Amino acid sequence: MPLRYLTAGESHGRGLVGILEGMPAGLALEAAYIDAHLARRQMGYGRGGRMKIERDKAEILSGVRHGKTLGSPIGLLVHNRDWKNWEEVMAVEAGGDESLRAVRVPRPGHADMQGVVKYGFSDVRNVLERASARETAMRVALASIARKFLEEFGIHVGSRVVSIGDVRDESEINFPVSELNTRADASPVRCLDKGAEKRMVKAIDDAGEAGDTLGGVVEVAAGGLPVGLGSYAHWDRRLEGALAQALMSLNAIKGVEVGLGFEAARRRGSEVHDEIFWSGDKTRAERKTNRSGGVDGGVTTGQPLVVRAAMKPIATLMRPVRSINLETKEEAEAHVERSDVCAVPTAGVVAESLVALVLADAFLEKYGGDSMEEIKAHHAARPHK
Ligand code: EPS
Numbered sequence: 001m002p003l004r005y006l007t008a009g010e011s012h013g014r015g016l017v018g019i020l021e022g023m024p025a026g027l028a029l030e031a032a033y034i035d036a037h038l039a040r041r042q043m044g045y046g047r048g049g050r051m052k053i054e055r056d057k058a059e060i061l062s063g064v065r066h067g068k069t070l071g072s073p074i075g076l077l078v079h080n081r082d083w084k085n086w087e088e089v090m091a092v093e094a095g096g097d098e099s100l101r102a103v104r105v106p107r108p109g110h111a112d113m114q115g116v117v118k119y120g121f122s123d124v125r126n127v128l129e130r131a132s133a134r135e136t137a138m139r140v141a142l143a144s145i146a147r148k149f150l151e152e153f154g155i156h157v158g159s160r161v162v163s164i165g166d167v168r169d170e171s172e173i174n175f176p177v178s179e180l181n182t183r184a185d186a187s188p189v190r191c192l193d194k195g196a197e198k199r200m201v202k203a204i205d206d207a208g209e210a211g212d213t214l215g216g217v218v219e220v221a222a223g224g225l226p227v228g229l230g231s232y233a234h235w236d237r238r239l240e241g242a243l244a245q246a247l248m249s250l251n252a253i254k255g256v257e258v259g260l261g262f263e264a265a266r267r268r269g270s271e272v273h274d275e276i277f278w279s280g281d282k283t284r285a286e287r288k289t290n291r292s293g294g295v296d297g298g299v300t301t302g303q304p305l306v307v308r309a310a311m312k313p314i315a316t317l318m319r320p321v322r323s324i325n326l327e328t329k330e331e332a333e334a335h336v337e338r339s340d341v342c343a344v345p346t347a348g349v350v351a352e353s354l355v356a357l358v359l360a361d362a363f364l365e366k367y368g369g370d371s372m373e374e375i376k377a378h379h380a381a382r383p384h385k
Pocket of ligand 1: 011048049050051054082131132133134137337338339340
């Protein structure tokens with residue numbers, strides 16, 4: 001696993017920091033590229049007041065010189081603009097008032113209850129500050145470096161929203177994956193079908209008016225992949241496993257599918273497996289269908305990768321569900337805090353970022369080298385189409 005990354009930072013703390021280790025030297029990189037993807041993560045209908053405050057920008061602290069990566073760890077910093085409103089509550093130094101904005105009622109569906117038990121806290125804020133999906137801003141920032149790396153080899157990763165609540169977009173991706181984000185980003189809910197878009201917006205409005213929240217399904221696609229990323233040779237090198245782990249690590253994700261996914265379990269084998277044919281010149285194997293989602297046996301087939309992730313509705317409800325007060329021991333309504341009604345469009349951008357990190361890691365494992373020059377030579381020698 002050549003590529004590793006770490007993030008740190010609380011939602012209302014000073015900011016988020018991240019380190020990406022394992023990127024080769026010689027990749028052209030500027031903060032504006034990272035910022036463009038951070039801005040994409042902030043779009044989306046259904047977000048709350050916080051997104052009006054933040055204008056995420058990445059500061060590159062290390063690992064880049066004169067616009068090119070050095071092969072050393074890349075350090076990033078994203079400031080929280082909201083920090084100025086939380087300096088006392090989130091003070092690093094001892095001696096302040098610890099009861100400021102303390103939270104005593106855990107929100108069902110969040111990490112709150114398990115967190116206070118696990119770490120021995122009495123203030124749920126100690127949990128929610130880190131369990132918050134604010135952290136995904138740094139994952140998107142780090143992943144945009146992986147994305148830039150993949151683009152150098154003609155690999156594009158994009159995403160779209162397939163459903164929000166019970167509203168589904170039935171359309172197919174029947175165009176190059178490199179166009180997916182341009183099309184999806186043009187929609188406030190990042191879906192492809194205009195009719196579905198309208199119904200999704202209405203579903204979000206209705207849920208919001210009812211003080212409720214909505215989840216949905218996002219689809220990530222990657223095009224331009226060579227045959228042979230990942231391996232069947234050992235369990236921890238199987239690409240489906242790495243993808244599922246990455247996507248399940250995203251806040252609120254409760255299910256992951258590759259290709260047909262759960263639908264494959266309902267069909268017969270003849271309706272699931274992608275038959276193999278010779279290309280016209282008999283130099284390459286070709287498939288006319290892509291029900292596998294571009295991976296079989298832990299290895300990319302060379303077809304577009306297609307994975308989906310199911311996000312549950314956000315756990316902070318304006319009309320709260322029932323919970324308990326940890327201090328008074330009474331029954332209580334769950335804590336209410338400024339929140340989003342729906343963050344599924346954002347989850348799509350984060351999911352594609354996590355997939356980019358997995359693919360860059362698998363690509364480096366196969367074509368590895370210390371510099372872009374070396375990796376490009378390895379890739380040119382073995383393009384694996
Ligand atoms: C989040 C709660 C909201 C979201 C936040 C995730 O923040 P706040 O508590 O400050 O209103 O806006 O998402 C982000 C800050 C972000 O950048 O995506 C939560 O509890 O997970």
